[in-house]
Amino acid sequence: MTTHTRIAVIGVGNEFRRDDGVGWAVVARLRERAEDRPLPPGTVLATCDGDPGRLIGLWEDAALAVVVDAAHAHPGRPGRVHRIELDAERLEQPPTTSSHGLGLGEAVELARVLGRLPSRLVVYAAEGADGSLGTGLSPAVAAVVEPLAGSVEDEIARHRGAPARRLP
Template sequence: MGTHARIAVIGVGNEFRRDDGVGLAVAARLLERAECRDALPAGTVVATCDGDPARLIGLWEGAGLAVVVDAAHAEPGHPGLVHRIELDAERPAQPPTTSSHGLGLGEAVELARVLGRLPGHLVVYAVEGADTSVGAGLTAAVECVVEPLAASVEDEIIRHRAATAMGPS
Protein backbone atom coordinates (compact mmCIF):
# COMPACT_ATOMS: atom_id res chain seq x y z
CA MET A 1 0.00 0.00 0.00
CA GLY A 2 1.41 3.41 -0.93
CA THR A 3 1.96 5.96 1.78
CA HIS A 4 -0.75 8.22 0.36
CA ALA A 5 -3.28 5.40 0.80
CA ARG A 6 -2.63 5.55 4.55
CA ILE A 7 -5.07 7.50 6.72
CA ALA A 8 -4.08 8.75 10.16
CA VAL A 9 -6.69 9.74 12.73
CA ILE A 10 -5.06 11.44 15.72
CA GLY A 11 -6.83 12.26 18.95
CA VAL A 12 -4.87 14.93 20.80
CA GLY A 13 -5.16 15.70 24.47
CA ASN A 14 -4.75 14.88 28.12
CA GLU A 15 -7.45 12.76 29.74
CA PHE A 16 -6.57 14.23 33.16
CA ARG A 17 -7.43 17.81 32.11
CA ARG A 18 -11.18 17.41 31.66
CA ASP A 19 -12.27 18.74 28.22
CA ASP A 20 -8.69 18.58 26.94
CA GLY A 21 -9.37 14.84 26.61
CA VAL A 22 -11.97 15.22 23.85
CA GLY A 23 -9.55 14.12 21.11
CA LEU A 24 -8.72 10.97 23.07
CA ALA A 25 -12.42 10.28 23.67
CA VAL A 26 -13.21 10.58 19.95
CA ALA A 27 -10.29 8.25 19.06
CA ALA A 28 -11.54 5.70 21.61
CA ARG A 29 -15.09 5.96 20.26
CA LEU A 30 -13.87 5.41 16.69
CA LEU A 31 -12.06 2.25 17.76
CA GLU A 32 -15.20 1.01 19.56
CA ARG A 33 -17.34 1.70 16.48
CA ALA A 34 -14.81 -0.07 14.24
CA GLU A 35 -14.80 -3.11 16.52
CA CYS A 36 -18.60 -3.35 16.42
CA ARG A 37 -19.06 -2.99 12.68
CA ASP A 38 -15.66 -2.99 10.97
CA ALA A 39 -16.15 0.69 10.10
CA LEU A 40 -12.57 1.79 9.39
CA PRO A 41 -11.03 0.78 6.05
CA ALA A 42 -7.68 -0.98 5.77
CA GLY A 43 -4.79 1.44 6.04
CA THR A 44 -6.49 3.58 8.67
CA VAL A 45 -4.50 4.11 11.85
CA VAL A 46 -6.13 5.62 14.95
CA ALA A 47 -3.59 7.05 17.40
CA THR A 48 -3.44 9.40 20.35
CA CYS A 49 -0.93 12.11 21.12
CA ASP A 50 -0.25 14.62 23.86
CA GLY A 51 0.09 17.44 21.32
CA ASP A 52 3.87 17.46 21.00
CA PRO A 53 4.56 18.84 17.49
CA ALA A 54 7.28 16.26 16.69
CA ARG A 55 4.97 13.38 17.67
CA LEU A 56 2.10 14.81 15.63
CA ILE A 57 4.32 15.13 12.58
CA GLY A 58 5.56 11.57 13.04
CA LEU A 59 2.00 10.27 13.22
CA TRP A 60 0.72 12.04 10.09
CA GLU A 61 3.87 11.93 7.96
CA GLY A 62 3.30 10.13 4.67
CA ALA A 63 -0.47 9.92 5.09
CA GLY A 64 -2.78 10.80 2.24
CA LEU A 65 -5.27 12.04 4.83
CA ALA A 66 -4.74 12.99 8.45
CA VAL A 67 -7.67 13.86 10.68
CA VAL A 68 -6.78 15.51 13.98
CA VAL A 69 -9.25 16.02 16.82
CA ASP A 70 -8.18 18.40 19.58
CA ALA A 71 -9.64 20.66 22.23
CA ALA A 72 -9.50 24.37 21.51
CA HIS A 73 -9.61 27.49 23.60
CA ALA A 74 -11.65 30.42 22.34
CA GLU A 75 -12.71 33.72 23.88
CA PRO A 76 -15.59 34.00 24.27
CA GLY A 77 -16.00 30.26 24.35
CA HIS A 78 -18.91 28.12 23.24
CA PRO A 79 -18.29 24.73 24.90
CA GLY A 80 -18.95 21.87 22.53
CA LEU A 81 -18.74 24.00 19.38
CA VAL A 82 -16.77 22.12 16.72
CA HIS A 83 -14.61 23.92 14.17
CA ARG A 84 -13.60 22.04 11.01
CA ILE A 85 -10.40 23.30 9.40
CA GLU A 86 -9.06 21.88 6.13
CA LEU A 87 -5.46 22.21 5.01
CA ASP A 88 -3.84 20.85 1.87
CA ALA A 89 -0.10 20.26 1.59
CA GLU A 90 -0.08 22.65 -1.37
CA ARG A 91 -1.93 25.42 0.51
CA PRO A 92 -1.05 25.23 4.19
CA ALA A 93 -2.50 27.75 6.61
CA GLN A 94 -2.24 28.02 10.36
CA PRO A 95 -5.42 26.92 12.15
CA PRO A 96 -7.31 29.94 13.55
CA THR A 97 -8.16 28.37 16.91
CA THR A 98 -5.76 28.04 19.80
CA SER A 99 -4.97 24.59 21.14
CA SER A 100 -5.40 23.97 24.83
CA HIS A 101 -1.75 22.84 24.92
CA GLY A 102 1.25 25.16 25.30
CA LEU A 103 2.65 24.30 21.88
CA GLY A 104 -0.11 23.27 19.62
CA LEU A 105 -1.32 22.20 16.29
CA GLY A 106 -0.45 25.50 14.59
CA GLU A 107 3.21 25.05 15.47
CA ALA A 108 3.15 21.42 14.28
CA VAL A 109 1.56 22.43 10.96
CA GLU A 110 4.07 25.21 10.39
CA LEU A 111 7.04 23.00 11.30
CA ALA A 112 5.75 20.18 9.06
CA ARG A 113 5.26 22.69 6.21
CA VAL A 114 8.85 23.94 6.53
CA LEU A 115 10.17 20.37 6.69
CA GLY A 116 7.97 19.15 3.81
CA ARG A 117 6.25 16.63 6.10
CA LEU A 118 2.58 17.61 5.92
CA PRO A 119 0.11 14.88 4.99
CA GLY A 120 -1.51 15.12 1.56
CA HIS A 121 -4.66 16.49 3.17
CA LEU A 122 -5.16 17.56 6.79
CA VAL A 123 -8.53 18.01 8.45
CA VAL A 124 -8.65 19.38 11.99
CA TYR A 125 -11.66 19.18 14.24
CA ALA A 126 -11.14 21.66 17.08
CA VAL A 127 -13.68 21.37 19.89
CA GLU A 128 -14.20 24.33 22.20
CA GLY A 129 -13.94 23.20 25.79
CA ALA A 130 -15.39 24.55 29.02
CA ASP A 131 -12.98 23.18 31.61
CA THR A 132 -9.33 22.17 31.31
CA SER A 133 -8.63 22.01 35.02
CA VAL A 134 -7.08 18.92 36.57
CA GLY A 135 -9.57 16.08 36.71
CA ALA A 136 -10.99 13.26 34.65
CA GLY A 137 -14.10 13.29 32.49
CA LEU A 138 -15.50 15.64 29.90
CA THR A 139 -18.06 18.31 30.70
CA ALA A 140 -21.59 17.57 29.46
CA ALA A 141 -21.36 20.07 26.58
CA VAL A 142 -18.20 18.44 25.22
CA GLU A 143 -19.30 14.85 25.94
CA CYS A 144 -22.34 15.47 23.71
CA VAL A 145 -20.15 16.01 20.63
CA VAL A 146 -18.04 12.83 20.93
CA GLU A 147 -20.44 10.48 19.12
CA PRO A 148 -21.41 12.86 16.29
CA LEU A 149 -17.75 13.83 15.86
CA ALA A 150 -16.72 10.16 15.58
CA ALA A 151 -19.35 9.80 12.84
CA SER A 152 -18.01 12.93 11.09
CA VAL A 153 -14.48 11.50 11.12
CA GLU A 154 -15.79 8.26 9.59
CA ASP A 155 -17.55 10.32 6.89
CA GLU A 156 -14.29 12.20 6.27
CA ILE A 157 -12.51 8.90 5.66
CA ILE A 158 -15.25 7.65 3.31
CA ARG A 159 -15.13 10.90 1.27
CA HIS A 160 -11.34 10.69 1.06
CA ARG A 161 -11.43 7.04 -0.06
CA ALA A 162 -14.05 7.86 -2.71
CA ALA A 163 -12.05 10.82 -4.02
CA THR A 164 -8.86 8.74 -4.07
CA ALA A 165 -10.61 5.91 -5.96
CA MET A 166 -11.74 8.38 -8.64
CA GLY A 167 -8.14 9.51 -9.15
CA PRO A 168 -6.82 13.01 -9.84
CA SER A 169 -9.22 15.37 -11.56
Protein backbone atom coordinates (compact mmCIF):
# COMPACT_ATOMS: atom_id res chain seq x y z
CA MET A 1 0.00 0.00 0.00
CA THR A 2 1.36 3.41 -0.97
CA THR A 3 1.56 6.10 1.69
CA HIS A 4 0.49 9.47 0.34
CA THR A 5 2.17 12.52 1.85
CA ARG A 6 1.58 15.16 -0.81
CA ILE A 7 -0.67 18.09 0.08
CA ALA A 8 -2.44 19.95 -2.73
CA VAL A 9 -3.94 23.39 -2.21
CA ILE A 10 -6.02 24.37 -5.23
CA GLY A 11 -7.52 27.79 -5.87
CA VAL A 12 -10.42 27.34 -8.28
CA GLY A 13 -12.01 30.08 -10.34
CA ASN A 14 -11.40 32.81 -12.87
CA GLU A 15 -9.38 35.82 -11.77
CA PHE A 16 -11.06 37.85 -14.54
CA ARG A 17 -14.58 37.37 -13.10
CA ARG A 18 -14.16 39.50 -9.97
CA ASP A 19 -15.18 37.46 -6.90
CA ASP A 20 -14.78 34.20 -8.81
CA GLY A 21 -11.05 34.85 -8.37
CA VAL A 22 -11.09 34.36 -4.59
CA GLY A 23 -9.46 30.92 -4.83
CA TRP A 24 -6.64 32.34 -6.93
CA ALA A 25 -6.22 35.24 -4.48
CA VAL A 26 -5.93 32.84 -1.52
CA VAL A 27 -3.28 30.79 -3.32
CA ALA A 28 -1.38 33.99 -4.18
CA ARG A 29 -1.54 35.03 -0.51
CA LEU A 30 -0.29 31.60 0.60
CA ARG A 31 2.67 31.94 -1.79
CA GLU A 32 3.49 35.33 -0.25
CA ARG A 33 3.20 33.98 3.29
CA ALA A 34 5.36 30.96 2.43
CA GLU A 35 8.31 33.27 1.82
CA ASP A 36 8.49 33.88 5.60
CA ARG A 37 6.79 30.69 6.84
CA PRO A 38 7.45 27.84 4.41
CA LEU A 39 4.71 25.26 3.97
CA PRO A 40 5.57 21.63 4.73
CA PRO A 41 7.62 19.74 2.12
CA GLY A 42 5.40 18.15 -0.50
CA THR A 43 2.83 20.96 -0.40
CA VAL A 44 1.79 22.08 -3.87
CA LEU A 45 -0.02 25.37 -4.47
CA ALA A 46 -1.97 25.44 -7.74
CA THR A 47 -4.74 27.32 -9.51
CA CYS A 48 -7.38 25.82 -11.76
CA ASP A 49 -10.31 27.05 -13.81
CA GLY A 50 -12.54 24.34 -12.36
CA ASP A 51 -12.28 21.82 -15.18
CA PRO A 52 -12.98 18.43 -13.53
CA GLY A 53 -10.12 16.69 -15.34
CA ARG A 54 -7.62 19.30 -14.23
CA LEU A 55 -8.92 19.23 -10.64
CA ILE A 56 -8.61 15.47 -10.50
CA GLY A 57 -5.07 15.64 -11.88
CA LEU A 58 -4.10 18.20 -9.25
CA TRP A 59 -5.48 16.33 -6.25
CA GLU A 60 -4.81 12.75 -7.36
CA ASP A 61 -2.55 10.84 -4.94
CA ALA A 62 -2.66 13.65 -2.38
CA ALA A 63 -3.01 12.81 1.30
CA LEU A 64 -4.84 16.13 1.70
CA ALA A 65 -6.40 18.36 -0.91
CA VAL A 66 -7.74 21.76 0.11
CA VAL A 67 -9.85 23.48 -2.53
CA VAL A 68 -10.77 27.17 -2.28
CA ASP A 69 -13.55 28.33 -4.57
CA ALA A 70 -16.20 30.99 -4.95
CA ALA A 71 -19.82 30.04 -4.43
CA HIS A 72 -23.27 31.44 -4.97
CA ALA A 73 -25.94 31.05 -2.32
CA HIS A 74 -29.57 32.07 -2.18
CA PRO A 75 -30.00 34.02 -0.07
CA GLY A 76 -26.36 34.96 -0.10
CA ARG A 77 -24.09 36.80 2.23
CA PRO A 78 -20.95 37.93 0.37
CA GLY A 79 -17.82 36.93 2.23
CA ARG A 80 -19.45 34.09 4.20
CA VAL A 81 -17.21 31.02 4.05
CA HIS A 82 -18.42 27.41 4.08
CA ARG A 83 -16.10 24.55 5.07
CA ILE A 84 -17.07 21.23 3.52
CA GLU A 85 -15.22 17.98 4.11
CA LEU A 86 -15.51 14.83 2.06
CA ASP A 87 -16.26 11.80 4.16
CA ALA A 88 -16.29 8.14 3.26
CA GLU A 89 -19.87 8.31 1.99
CA ARG A 90 -20.68 11.38 -0.08
CA LEU A 91 -19.69 15.01 -0.39
CA GLU A 92 -21.97 16.93 1.94
CA GLN A 93 -24.17 19.06 -0.29
CA PRO A 94 -23.71 22.68 0.80
CA PRO A 95 -26.41 25.34 0.42
CA THR A 96 -24.25 26.85 -2.34
CA THR A 97 -23.47 26.14 -5.95
CA SER A 98 -20.23 26.52 -7.83
CA SER A 99 -19.77 29.49 -10.11
CA HIS A 100 -18.57 27.12 -12.84
CA GLY A 101 -20.53 25.13 -15.39
CA LEU A 102 -19.73 21.80 -13.77
CA GLY A 103 -19.58 22.01 -10.03
CA LEU A 104 -17.03 20.64 -7.65
CA GLY A 105 -19.52 17.94 -6.66
CA GLU A 106 -19.42 16.54 -10.19
CA ALA A 107 -15.60 16.50 -10.16
CA VAL A 108 -15.66 14.67 -6.82
CA GLU A 109 -18.13 12.07 -8.05
CA LEU A 110 -16.13 11.53 -11.25
CA ALA A 111 -12.94 11.12 -9.19
CA ARG A 112 -14.74 8.67 -6.89
CA VAL A 113 -15.86 6.55 -9.85
CA LEU A 114 -12.34 6.63 -11.30
CA GLY A 115 -10.71 5.87 -7.94
CA ARG A 116 -8.78 9.15 -8.04
CA LEU A 117 -9.94 10.96 -4.91
CA PRO A 118 -7.37 12.36 -2.50
CA SER A 119 -7.23 10.66 0.89
CA ARG A 120 -8.94 13.70 2.40
CA LEU A 121 -10.66 16.61 0.66
CA VAL A 122 -11.61 19.88 2.32
CA VAL A 123 -13.38 22.66 0.43
CA TYR A 124 -13.58 26.29 1.48
CA ALA A 125 -16.32 28.02 -0.51
CA ALA A 126 -16.57 31.80 -0.17
CA GLU A 127 -19.85 33.41 -1.17
CA GLY A 128 -19.29 36.10 -3.79
CA ALA A 129 -21.02 39.37 -4.54
CA ASP A 130 -19.81 40.18 -8.05
CA GLY A 131 -19.18 37.69 -10.87
CA SER A 132 -19.01 40.26 -13.65
CA LEU A 133 -16.09 40.60 -16.04
CA GLY A 134 -13.09 42.39 -14.59
CA THR A 135 -10.39 42.02 -11.99
CA GLY A 136 -10.43 42.71 -8.29
CA LEU A 137 -12.53 41.25 -5.51
CA SER A 138 -15.49 43.00 -3.90
CA PRO A 139 -14.67 44.40 -0.45
CA ALA A 140 -16.58 41.64 1.40
CA VAL A 141 -14.75 38.89 -0.47
CA ALA A 142 -11.35 40.61 -0.34
CA ALA A 143 -11.74 40.74 3.44
CA VAL A 144 -11.82 36.92 3.68
CA VAL A 145 -8.62 36.24 1.69
CA GLU A 146 -6.26 36.63 4.66
CA PRO A 147 -8.42 34.61 7.10
CA LEU A 148 -8.91 31.91 4.44
CA ALA A 149 -5.15 31.67 3.91
CA GLY A 150 -4.83 31.17 7.66
CA SER A 151 -7.57 28.53 7.64
CA VAL A 152 -5.75 26.62 4.89
CA GLU A 153 -2.50 26.76 6.87
CA ASP A 154 -4.38 25.51 9.96
CA GLU A 155 -5.92 22.69 7.89
CA ILE A 156 -2.45 21.60 6.78
CA ALA A 157 -1.14 21.75 10.37
CA ARG A 158 -4.07 19.65 11.67
CA HIS A 159 -3.53 17.15 8.88
CA ARG A 160 0.17 16.79 9.63
CA GLY A 161 -0.70 15.83 13.20
CA ALA A 162 -3.05 13.02 12.21
CA PRO A 163 -2.48 9.91 10.09
CA ALA A 164 -4.10 10.07 6.67
CA ARG A 165 -6.69 7.51 5.66
CA ARG A 166 -7.56 6.55 2.10
CA LEU A 167 -11.23 6.86 1.15
CA PRO A 168 -12.89 4.30 -1.14
